[in-house]
Amino acid sequence: MILSAFGRSSRPAAMNEHTLDSPAQGEKSCEKVPGYERLWRLVLAAAIVGGPLGYAVGSILIPAVHEDGATSIAANATADPIINAVHLVAYVIASFLLPLGATGLAYLAYARAPWLATIGGLLAVVGWLPFSALTALDDLTMAMAALPDSSSYAMLLDQFANDAVMGGYLLVYIVGHLVAYVVLAIALRRAGVIPRWAAWSMIASSPLTVAVFVLPGRPLVLGDVALTLLMIGSIPAARAMATRNRLSNP
Numbered sequence: 001m002i003l004s005a006f007g008r009s010s011r012p013a014a015m016n017e018h019t020l021d022s023p024a025q026g027e028k029s030c031e032k033v034p035g036y037e038r039l040w041r042l043v044l045a046a047a048i049v050g051g052p053l054g055y056a057v058g059s060i061l062i063p064a065v066h067e068d069g070a071t072s073i074a075a076n077a078t079a080d081p082i083i084n085a086v087h088l089v090a091y092v093i094a095s096f097l098l099p100l101g102a103t104g105l106a107y108l109a110y111a112r113a114p115w116l117a118t119i120g121g122l123l124a125v126v127g128w129l130p131f132s133a134l135t136a137l138d139d140l141t142m143a144m145a146a147l148p149d150s151s152s153y154a155m156l157l158d159q160f161a162n163d164a165v166m167g168g169y170l171l172v173y174i175v176g177h178l179v180a181y182v183v184l185a186i187a188l189r190r191a192g193v194i195p196r197w198a199a200w201s202m203i204a205s206s207p208l209t210v211a212v213f214v215l216p217g218r219p220l221v222l223g224d225v226a227l228t229l230l231m232i233g234s235i236p237a238a239r240a241m242a243t244r245n246r247l248s249n250p
Helices: 002-007 011-021 023-032 035-061 069-078 081-110 114-128 131-145 150-161 164-190 196-214 221-243
Strands: none
Touching: 035 081, 035 221, 069 131, 069 150, 081 114, 081 131, 081 164, 081 221, 114 164, 131 150, 131 164, 164 196, 164 221, 196 221
């Protein structure tokens, strides 16, 4: 399915790419559109790239990734408080931008790949919504680490992080956003919005993320690579959104 989608090309799609990639036309479009549409376009463009960027920054600086309660609290207790605070702020910003960015990606592909855009967009939005709860879990761990006798809270943290609610959030988050970017990348490529390299960059981010947790030794660096690829692959889509003529007329 992926290869057949990338292999499909048409004259209108090529013209669409040229239109979206033309800086001159983008500059003219900013003069034509009403201010509220221009604002929407710029917000969605910023979210398309800013969401993955915030997630990447937070993931690089996070002191512990899916560890048990004792390990997570100990790592937060010894972490630099400023760096740890930056990680949390980056995650909070990402939690707002990621669902918005996914909506923007779905919109860009909707006119020429409506089903793929709809499925990918819904999966992405639903998949990213639990990220706020997971970020709050990081905040809770930081708060516990700052308390006297912080190690005594390890059992409580484990119980909270592994209960049905947080486990459900985690499952929806994992399945939703990882599948979504494969579907959205195919939709965006089929619609002629992004080049082939950008689509493959977005798609590759999903299996690399999975590899972090299935390969021996949990190579966390693969997660950072995956987020970097997602951010890089999103740049052409953000540019297309920023230079689009009208939000209501793809």
